[in-house]
Amino acid sequence: VVVLGFDTETRPSFKKGVHHKCSLLQVSTENCCFLFRLNHIGLCPAVKRLLADNTVTKVGLAWRNDALGLHQLGEFEMGGFVDLQDMARKMGIEDQSLAKLYANVFGERISKREQLTNWERDVLDDHQKRYAATDAWACVQLYNEFKRMIENNDYQLVIVPEITTKNNEETIS
Numbered sequence: 001v002v003v004l005g006f007d008t009e010t011r012p013s014f015k016k017g018v019h020h021k022c023s024l025l026q027v028s029t030e031n032c033c034f035l036f037r038l039n040h041i042g043l044c045p046a047v048k049r050l051l052a053d054n055t056v057t058k059v060g061l062a063w064r065n066d067a068l069g070l071h072q073l074g075e076f077e078m079g080g081f082v083d084l085q086d087m088a089r090k091m092g093i094e095d096q097s098l099a100k101l102y103a104n105v106f107g108e109r110i111s112k113r114e115q116l117t118n119w120e121r122d123v124l125d126d127h128q129k130r131y132a133a134t135d136a137w138a139c140v141q142l143y144n145e146f147k148r149m150i151e152n153n154d155y156q157l158v159i160v161p162e163i164t165t166k167n168n169e170e171t172i173s
Helices: 045-052 063-071 084-090 098-106 126-151
Strands: 003-010 022-028 033-037 057-060 081-083 163-166 169-172
Touching: 003 063, 003 126, 022 063, 022 126, 033 126, 057 063, 057 126, 063 081, 081 084, 084 098, 084 126, 098 126
Parallel strands: 003 057, 057 081
Antiparallel strands: 003 022, 022 033, 163 169
16 A cells, blocks of 8 residues: 655744745655645646545645645645544544654654745755655654554553753653
């Protein structure tokens, strides 16, 4: 079964009431990621066909939000999408950000440093490209691992108290 990780990026706005359109669509396999510069090419027919394709499992995190951003660029059908937050919820996982899920499942950190950069630049820098590709790729990795864990009932939910530091004093919540 072909599994593709999906994510989008939108230029952040730091002014109230100012919103930007979706700039980038990332589509990843386990080995390769494609970055579609939607602010340059728009929601072209090939991308619409990919989004509608029911023969491919497409996975993303909080995908409904991404889909709303894509629908602002044009109409298309949504086919074969799985939201990782739904899978995590079924497993009892409450904190469902990509970085936290990846850290908890694989024990590795995903940097979110580039998240608030300008995704409408004429040329994305290497850090932006790596960040964008990693988010879509991580969705594939999480999907495969969640699926394995659910099929084999091979997981245990452990609630760890969160430790916060305030005025050099640790507090457990």
